Amino acid sequence: MVRRPARSFFRRDPVALARALLGQRLVRVLDDGRRLAGTIVETEAYLGLNDAAAHTYRGRRTTRNASMWLDGGHTYVYFTYGMHYCCNVVAQTPGRPTAVLLRAIEPTEGLDLMFERRPAAKHPQNPRNLCSGPAKLCAALDIDRNLDGEDLQTSSRLFIEQLRARTLPAAAIAVSPRIGVDYAGAWAQKPLRFFCRDNLYVSRFTPHPKSG
DNA sequence: ATGACGATTTACT
DNA sequence: GTAAATCGTCATA
Numbered sequence: 001m002v003r004r005p006a007r008s009f010f011r012r013d014p015v016a017l018a019r020a021l022l023g024q025r026l027v028r029v030l031d032d033g034r035r036l037a038g039t040i041v042e043t044e045a046y047l048g049l050n051d052a053a054a055h056t057y058r059g060r061r062t063t064r065n066a067s068m069w070l071d072g073g074h075t076y077v078y079f080t081y082g083m084h085y086c087c088n089v090v091a092q093t094p095g096r097p098t099a100v101l102l103r104a105i106e107p108t109e110g111l112d113l114m115f116e117r118r119p120a121a122k123h124p125q126n127p128r129n130l131c132s133g134p135a136k137l138c139a140a141l142d143i144d145r146n147l148d149g150e151d152l153q154t155s156s157r158l159f160i161e162q163l164r165a166r167t168l169p170a171a172a173i174a175v176s177p178r179i180g181v182d183y184a185g186a187w188a189q190k191p192l193r194f195f196c197r198d199n200l201y202v203s204r205f206t207p208h209p210k211s212g
Numbered sequence: 213a214t215g216a217c218g219a220t221t222t223a224c225t
Numbered sequence: 226g227t228a229a230a231t232c233g234t235c236a237t238a
Contacts, residue, residue, distance in 0.1 A: 044219070046219075053219070054219085055219080060235095062234075062235075063234085064233080064234060064235085078219080078233095079232085079233060079234085080217095080218055080219070080220070080232095080233085080234095081217095081218060081220050081221080081230080081231070081232085082218085082230075082231030082232035082233070083220080083221085083230070083231055083232075084220050084221070084231095086219060086220080088219085101219055103219090120221075120222065120223095133220070133221070134219070134220075135219095135220050135221065136220085136221075139221095178219070179219075179220090180218085180219055180220070181219060183217090183218085184219095213237105213238085214236105214237085214238085215235105215236095215237090216234105216235095216236090216237105217232105217233105217234090217235090217236105218232105218233105218234095220230105221229105221230090222228100222229085222230085223227105223228090223229085223230100224226105224227085224228085224229095225226085225227080225228100
């Protein structure tokens, strides 16, 4: 029996949600019933209206980012660089447009199909390169704009399976600045990236990560 | 109507 | 290490 988090799990502030998602399982069920899944090992928090790196900075609300304004527990999937998708879990409640970017998962189910979907991970064949980046995991799990605005609490196509009741202990979580947001000035430096310490499936190797 | 820009990945020097 | 790929979106006009 698959246990999904309650709505209240998602309605927390984005930093708490970014931490709480670590160690939970992201599950994708394709139309033909095949399952693709992995353990979430890296996330980033986007703090909404005041966060210069967030797509909802200063209240921006467009067709692209509309899903970020939905209730906690929905997805916000966006298209970027003309070729990639990235998947967020919306936090808090409508009117507080915050989210958590899913940056890496440790693949656990459907690896064969993931390798088919991610040819670049085949040379050499290495599961560490399968889902170690926000666009890589979307490609591997077949997540695109069709899954934008999906409700993770009720969807049969994409959901979170709760593997642990409590957030990982701070000592098991490493913290760093977010990746790829240098345009955001002071906000680029803030410690809003969270990943499982010593996990080999994160998007970037960090020699001496700061715990927290 | 136009132009600049990405919450990235990949291949290559 | 650097650079190319590639195009929807949005701000400006």
